[in-house]
Amino acid sequence: MDEGEIRAGVIATLRMIAPEIEEAAIEADAPLRDQVDLDSMDWLNVILGLHERFGIDIPEADYGRLGTLKDVVAYLAARA
Amino acid sequence: MRTGVIRKSAAALRGAQGLADFEARGGAFRWEDVRARLEGLPGGGLNIAHEAVERHARGANASRIAFRFLRRDGTLTELDFARLSRLTNRYANVLRALGVGKGDRLFVLAGRIPELYVAVLGALKNGTVVSPLFSAFGPEPIATRIRLGAGSVLLTTASLYRRKVQGVRASLPGLRQVLVCGEGSEGIPGTIDLARSMDAASDEFEIPPTDPEDAALLHFTSGTTGTPKGAVHVHDAVLMHYMTGAVALDLHPDDVFWCTADPGWVTGTSYGILAPLLHGVTSLVDEADFDAERWYRILQDQRVSVWYTAPTAIRMLMKAGAQLRREYRFPALRFVASVGEPLNPEAVWWGAEVLGLPIHDNWWQTETGGILIANTAAMDIKPGSMGKPLPGIEAAIVHRRETGLDFVTAPGEEGELAIRRGWPSMFRGYLGEEERYRKCFAGDWYLTGDLARRDADGYYWFVGRADDVIKSAGHLIGPFEVESALMEHPAVAEAGVIGKPDETVGEVVKAFVSLKSGFEASEALRMELLGHARKRLGAAVAPKEIAFVASLPRTRSGKIMRRLLKARELGLPEGDTSTLESS
Numbered sequence: 215m216d217e218g219e220i221r222a223g224v225i226a227t228l229r230m231i232a233p234e235i236e237e238a239a240i241e242a243d244a245p246l247r248d249q250v251d252l253d254s255m256d257w258l259n260v261i262l263g264l265h266e267r268f269g270i271d272i273p274e275a276d277y278g279r280l281g282t283l284k285d286v287v288a289y290l291a292a293r294a
Numbered sequence: 295m296r297t298g299v300i301r302k303s304a305a306a307l308r309g310a311q312g313l314a315d316f317e318a319r320g321g322a323f324r325w326e327d328v329r330a331r332l333e334g335l336p337g338g339g340l341n342i343a344h345e346a347v348e349r350h351a352r353g354a355n356a357s358r359i360a361f362r363f364l365r366r367d368g369t370l371t372e373l374d375f376a377r378l379s380r381l382t383n384r385y386a387n388v389l390r391a392l393g394v395g396k397g398d399r400l401f402v403l404a405g406r407i408p409e410l411y412v413a414v415l416g417a418l419k420n421g422t423v424v425s426p427l428f429s430a431f432g433p434e435p436i437a438t439r440i441r442l443g444a445g446s447v448l449l450t451t452a453s454l455y456r457r458k459v460q461g462v463r464a465s466l467p468g469l470r471q472v473l474v475c476g477e478g479s480e481g482i483p484g485t486i487d488l489a490r491s492m493d494a495a496s497d498e499f500e501i502p503p504t505d506p507e508d509a510a511l512l513h514f515t516s517g518t519t520g521t522p523k524g525a526v527h528v529h530d531a532v533l534m535h536y537m538t539g540a541v542a543l544d545l546h547p548d549d550v551f552w553c554t555a556d557p558g559w560v561t562g563t564s565y566g567i568l569a570p571l572l573h574g575v576t577s578l579v580d581e582a583d584f585d586a587e588r589w590y591r592i593l594q595d596q597r598v599s600v601w602y603t604a605p606t607a608i609r610m611l612m613k614a615g616a617q618l619r620r621e622y623r624f625p626a627l628r629f630v631a632s633v634g635e636p637l638n639p640e641a642v643w644w645g646a647e648v649l650g651l652p653i654h655d656n657w658w659q660t661e662t663g664g665i666l667i668a669n670t671a672a673m674d675i676k677p678g679s680m681g682k683p684l685p686g687i688e689a690a691i692v693h694r695r696e697t698g699l700d701f702v703t704a705p706g707e708e709g710e711l712a713i714r715r716g717w718p719s720m721f722r723g724y725l726g727e728e729e730r731y732r733k734c735f736a737g738d739w740y741l742t743g744d745l746a747r748r749d750a751d752g753y754y755w756f757v758g759r760a761d762d763v764i765k766s767a768g769h770l771i772g773p774f775e776v777e778s779a780l781m782e783h784p785a786v787a788e789a790g791v792i793g794k795p796d797e798t799v800g801e802v803v804k805a806f807v808s809l810k811s812g813f814e815a816s817e818a819l820r821m822e823l824l825g826h827a828r829k830r831l832g833a834a835v836a837p838k839e840i841a842f843v844a845s846l847p848r849t850r851s852g853k854i855m856r857r858l859l860k861a862r863e864l865g866l867p868e869g870d871t872s873t874l875e876s877s
Contacts, residue, residue: 232833234825245366247583248453251833253430254584254610254767255799274614275587281366 215294220268221287227263231256242284268294300642300652300675310544310671323685325718328533332572341504342532343382343418346571348501351379355574362550363408364580364592371408375574378415381492383499385416388491392471394447396421396502399512401440402557403427403450403459406566406581409475409488410557413449414567418510418529419501422447425512425524428558428769429454432832434779435522437462439514443524443725444468451476455485458832506530512725513560515660516772518762518856524725527663531564531719532572534664539569541684542656543600544629544671552578552592553602559769560660561633564719565602575600586614590622597626604634606767606799608641608653613798616648629671631656634768635800636756642677655680657756659742660770661734663719667754679753680746688714691748692739699736705750708757712739762856764793766801771835773856779830780805780837783823785813790846790854791837794863805837806859808845815842849873 215223225237228250235250246252252260261272264286270293272280280286302310333349335341350356356376363371373381394400400417402424404410417424425443427436436458440448445468450459452474459472463484475488511527539545543565551570555561570577578596582588584607592598611619630645630653637655645653656668657680667689669681683689691702691709702709715738724731734741745757764771773791780789787810793801807823809815820840828836847855850873861868 229821232825232828233821234829251430251432251828253833254606255802255838256833257583258610274618278585278588 215291217287217291220290220294221283223267224264224283224286224290227260227267230263231259240283242287243282245281246283246286247281264290270294298677300646300677302672302674307672325533325686328537328686331536332532335501335503337503339503340506340529340532341418341421341501342510342529342535342568343415344501345532345536346568347375347379347382347415347419350375350571350574358574359576360571361408361411362576362578362596363406364578364582364596366582373408378412380497381412382416382419383497384492384495385412386420386499386501387495387497388473388488389417389420389422389447391491391495392447392486394420394422394471396504397423397509398447399423399425399443399445401425401427401443401445401448403429403431403436403448403454404475405429405451406556406579407451407476409449409451411567411579413473414557414563415571419499421502421504421508423509423512423526424563425514426558426563427514428556428832428834430832430834431458431558432828432830432835433458433462434830435775435832435835437465438775439522439524440466440469442521443512443514447471447473449473449475449488452478452482455482504529507722509722511563511663513563513660515560516763516770516775517730518772519774520730520772522772522775523727523730525661525663525721526723526725527719528722531663532568534717534719535564535569536572537686538665538668538684539565539573539575541672542654542665542668542670543569543602543631545570545573545575545600547574549573549575549599550578550597550626551575551600551602552580552596552598554580554584554589554604554607555602555634555768560663561602561604561768564664584610586611586618590619590624593624593627594622598624599626600629600631601627602631602633604768605632605637605641606634608632608637608645609798612641612644612648619648627651630654631668633658633665635765636678636680639677642675652677657681657744657754659744661721661740661742662713662717663721664717666713666717676749676751676753679749679755681754682752683754687717689748689754690714690739691746692736692741694736694741699739702748706747708745708747710760711742711744711746711754712736713742714738715740762792764791764801764803766793766796766803767799767834769834771803776803776805776827776831776835776837777854779827780807780823782830783826785809785819786823788846788854790856790859792856792860792863794839794860802839803835803837804839804841804863806841806843806846808843847871848875850875 472485473488474485510529514522553566654669669675692712693700776791777789794804796802847858
């Protein structure tokens with residue numbers, strides 16, 4: 215899976231929780247949770263959704279490394 | 295389920311700032327003794343910001359750290375009391391230059407950034423009433439509250455302004471000025487750059503005379519029906535913030551205190567800003583959202599000694615597992631308290647066994663302004679109980695009758711929790727809604743809307759809400775506000791919203807909607823409605839689940855029977871349906 219496909223999968227997962235997001239409006243380098251309204255529960259559901267979509271375990275200790283869209287894509291790409 | 299009592303050792307009790315501290319003269323607790331611990335304004339009167347900031351800035355605590363802000367990137371910004379005094383003076387002067395004066399209302403909408411804390415305290419100095427908004431609200435809850443609160447000035451960040459305020463600004467003609475801070479705050483039409491105004495303002499300010507009964511804070515909360523309610527609190531509430539900081543949170547002068555609540559809610563104001571400052575304690579503020587590893591690291595690296603957090607966060611730490619906890623050491627931590635919703639006994643025991651300290655649950659509401667009932671440091675803990683009334687607080691379990699109140703005397707009998715009026719931080723009104731305020735009282739008693747029981751030892755136990763208000767992650771959500779937003783969608787005929795029990799956040803908002811003819815239920819429409827609600831309400835208020843139903847159960851007078859929706863959701867008996875409209 216290339217980074218473009220991973221990114222598309224991440225956006226699709228985000229949309230399950232926050233259908234209102236506009237992909238073009240997301241800055242890949244800026245903190246994701248400043249741009250997409252996600253409370254703690256939404257965020258945990260996003261992570262669960264990523265785990266289910268990509269079949270990758272995301273341990274709690276790694277959550278802090280998933281700050282931006284770019285971080286999330288890179289994290290998944292390294293493990294896909 | 296574990297039962298039993300967590301007993302405190304004699305040594306633990308000796309150090310606690312318990313009741314005894316306020317009953318030193320052998321007599322009963324008196325509010326005058328608390329007042330005597332405060333300074334009062336030099337020219338007479340009482341002002342929260344004077345007690346929280348000036349009293350220390352002009353004394354031995356001047357160079358003590360008041361706030362330690364942990365930024366998202368891990369860097370620290372520290373403000374000592376002297377600097378906090380100068381910054382809040384500047385802010386008060388900024389407001390004054392804008393023509394914002396005593397009794398005017400400032401709304402604040404920002405994350406946990408230094409500018410927000412300076413704004414709240416600076417406005418209080420100016421006699422301006424502060425109303426905090428939660429930054430996870432969407433445009434509609436924000437606009438509704440500013441409108442109801444007749445806010446004339448708003449402080450926010452450039453990013454939040456663009457995303458949540460700009461679009462509704464035209465509907466808020468009373469909002470004369472908007473101060474913006476943070477990245478990109480220069481040159482936004484219709485706003486004033488805070489940093490530039492602060493630079494231009496003097497750092498000297500004399501607090502004008504403030505009466506203890508002058509309004510200081512306006513906190514919005516939600517009821518079952520109608521619009522949000524703006525609970526008005528006065529400067530005299532400072533007595534409560536001070537007393538509870540000592541008795542319920544056991545603050546000692548050398549503590550590092552971490553209140554994890556967001557200042558968009560009452561806990562994050564009373565205890566995230568005011569109480570620690572009143573005690574001259576260093577307060578840690580983390581800008582980032584919950585993250586289990588980050589939080590353990592904060593407890594360890596920042597040497598937090600007193601920690602005030604919430605059941606949802608504790609349960610998320612429990613989920614993260616004991617192994618993660620074992621990777622950190624935080625020997626400085628000595629007292630942990632929780633508020634927001636009842637803390638389940640398992641979580642209290644988890645505290646004792648995994649965290650290393652039992653967790654002290656306590657109870658209060660937006661209307662009460664401060665902690666009223668608590669498991670204190672000087673008490674044995676009954677896991678699952680909210681504790682006992684604090685000094686100066688008289689609580690009762692009552693039944694409302696047409697003739698007045700029936701007081702429950704038998705231990706264990708359920709009824710409504712009531713508090714005898716007269717504590718200093720009691721709300722003085724719902725802004726502009728005299729009738730709604732009056733209905734909260736029966737004679738001398740404030741009726742909390744919470745159902746509870748009291749055991750033979752005098753401990754109180756939460757049972758449930760007497761109304762349909764939803765409590766999610768410790769925040770009250772009014773179903774009507776959510777239903778109204780859903781009804782704005784062209785496909786929705788009617789909407790009924792309930793709190794669906796959830797083991798982590800207490801309740802999640804679940805909406806049932808029926809569709810207008812010509813619309814078909816589908817996954818695509820469900821997602822569209824979810825996005826519609828989130829855009830208007832924000833993540834904190836919008837439903838997490840939406841289900842389509844053919845019709846909603848209503849009473850013959852047309853009210854949606856949310857209780858019945860909830861009973862059906864939970865597979866419970868439907869109870870009394872005698873008022874159900876037959877269809």
